[in-house]
Amino acid sequence: MLKYAMLGLLAERDGHGWDLQARFEALLAGTWPLNNGQVYATLKRLENNDLVTSHVVEQDDRPDRNVFSITAAGREELENWLTAPPPPSAILKDEFFLKVLLSSIASEAELPDLLRTHRQHYYDTLATITRRRLADDLNSTTKLLLDGAIRRLEADLQWLDDVELSSRL
Amino acid sequence: MLKYAMLGLLAERDGHGWDLQARFEALLAGTWPLNNGQVYATLKRLENNDLVTSHVVEQDDRPDRNVFSITAAGREELENWLTAPPPPSAILKDEFFLKVLLSSIASEAELPDLLRTHRQHYYDTLATITRRRLADDLNSTTKLLLDGAIRRLEADLQWLDDVELSSRL
DNA sequence: ACAGCCATGTAACTTGTTACATGATTTT
DNA sequence: AAAATCATGTAACAAGTTACATGGCTGT
Numbered sequence: 142m143l144k145y146a147m148l149g150l151l152a153e154r155d156g157h158g159w160d161l162q163a164r165f166e167a168l169l170a171g172t173w174p175l176n177n178g179q180v181y182a183t184l185k186r187l188e189n190n191d192l193v194t195s196h197v198v199e200q201d202d203r204p205d206r207n208v209f210s211i212t213a214a215g216r217e218e219l220e221n222w223l224t225a226p227p228p229p230s231a232i233l234k235d236e237f238f239l240k241v242l243l244s245s246i247a248s249e250a251e252l253p254d255l256l257r258t259h260r261q262h263y264y265d266t267l268a269t270i271t272r273r274r275l276a277d278d279l280n281s282t283t284k285l286l287l288d289g290a291i292r293r294l295e296a297d298l299q300w301l302d303d304v305e306l307s308s309r310l
Numbered sequence: 311m312l313k314y315a316m317l318g319l320l321a322e323r324d325g326h327g328w329d330l331q332a333r334f335e336a337l338l339a340g341t342w343p344l345n346n347g348q349v350y351a352t353l354k355r356l357e358n359n360d361l362v363t364s365h366v367v368e369q370d371d372r373p374d375r376n377v378f379s380i381t382a383a384g385r386e387e388l389e390n391w392l393t394a395p396p397p398p399s400a401i402l403k404d405e406f407f408l409k410v411l412l413s414s415i416a417s418e419a420e421l422p423d424l425l426r427t428h429r430q431h432y433y434d435t436l437a438t439i440t441r442r443r444l445a446d447d448l449n450s451t452t453k454l455l456l457d458g459a460i461r462r463l464e465a466d467l468q469w470l471d472d473v474e475l476s477s478r479l
Numbered sequence: 480a481c482a483g484c485c486a487t488g489t490a491a492c493t494t495g496t497t498a499c500a501t502g503a504t505t506t507t
Numbered sequence: 508a509a510a511a512t513c514a515t516g517t518a519a520c521a522a523g524t525t526a527c528a529t530g531g532c533t534g535t
Contacts (some may be wrong), residue, residue, distance in 0.1 A: 144521095146408060160486095169402060173403055177486090178526085181487075183523095203531080204487060205486080206487090207486090219412075219417065220417065222409070223417060223420055224423055224427060234342055236311060236396060236400060237400075238459075242337060242338075242455055243388075246337070247317075247388065270401075285411075286411055293465050293469075294401065296464065297458070345495095347499090348495070351516090352495095354516090355493085374514080375515090
């Protein structure tokens with residue numbers, strides 16, 4: 142997926158690896174930290190596939206930059222991905238769902254523990270995100286993202302209640 | 311993740327590759343189809359790590375089965391995973407969120423198209439899942455899963471409205 | 480002096496994805 | 508005769524994860 146993230150950021154404007162990583166993390170409000178190695182590896186693959194090109198920009202007081210630009214083929218790849226509907230399998234391919242499911246069938250004794258841990262964790266995350274949402278240096282897109290995350294967290298918390306109720310029957 | 315799914319199914323009872331795949335797909339109500347190759351590859355890796363063991367069961371009229379059992383180490387690995395809270399990065403690591411985000415910054419002209427396509431797709435999926443939820447041959451765990459999926463889909467649909475509203479300003 | 484920022488990457492390992500390959504039995 | 512079910516796997520490739528490695532400049 143990072144591949145498309147890089148293409149998207151480059152479609153906005155050119156950038157070098159370090160810069161792209163910083164922009165990505167800012168856009169995601171720090172909720173999706175990256176290892177720099179992954180960024181450089183992804184950019185190299187994109188270049189091998191001619192979806193981006195690069196040129197070196199020399200600097201005196203800083204290390205030289207390797208600045209990337211998106212190509213026409215890269216733009217096309219990005220558009221295709223953006224407009225394609227998600228595969229039908231995507232909705233339930235979720236670690237949280239899978240944990241509850243497996244706990245129910247394989248390890249029922251652990252279910253209450255799992256539910257407690259996760260409920261706690263979801264409340265904490267909800268609090269963190271709600272707090273972050275209030276910061277005034279966020280761009281509007283990031284705000285939207287956080288709103289979406291809040292809606293999902295609330296949905297998941299309600300579902301946790303469902304699961305707990307039905308496990309107590 | 312499939313690794314843990316296999317461990318979970320084996321914790322319920324022993325099984326061979328084919329059987330595990332069928333049980334997995336039934337549990338997920340067919341929403342997460344697998345390629346058999348992935349199943350066998352995953353089982354082999356688990357065996358290499360001594361998380362499962364296998365023995366051949368001969369059959370006359372059918373190909374022989376390679377039946378797997380979970381080991382003590384496998385059980386431990388499963389328990390650890392089940393009780394561990396999700397990493398904080400997991401909530402927003404989502405293809406749908408990323409698409410909306412990137413479309414907003416990189417390709418604003420495509421946003422309405424993306425929103426329309428995805429809204430349609432989400433409604434369709436909601437309808438499909440709701441219908442499947444009514445089938446009476448589902449086990450209670452699968453029903454729960456579908457309930458969770460419905461809650462999420464509804465949350466995402468509401469969020470799509472948010473995004474559309476804010477994009478029209 | 481030390482921490483933090485700027486900037487680059489490689490290497491090893493684990494997962495996931497897709498395609499290919501084989502072959503018997505049962506049902507339509 | 509064809510399609511579905513049962514049953515096994517290999518191989519190639521793409522992507523994600525983590526650790527390692529280097530080095531100058533800036534602010535405290």
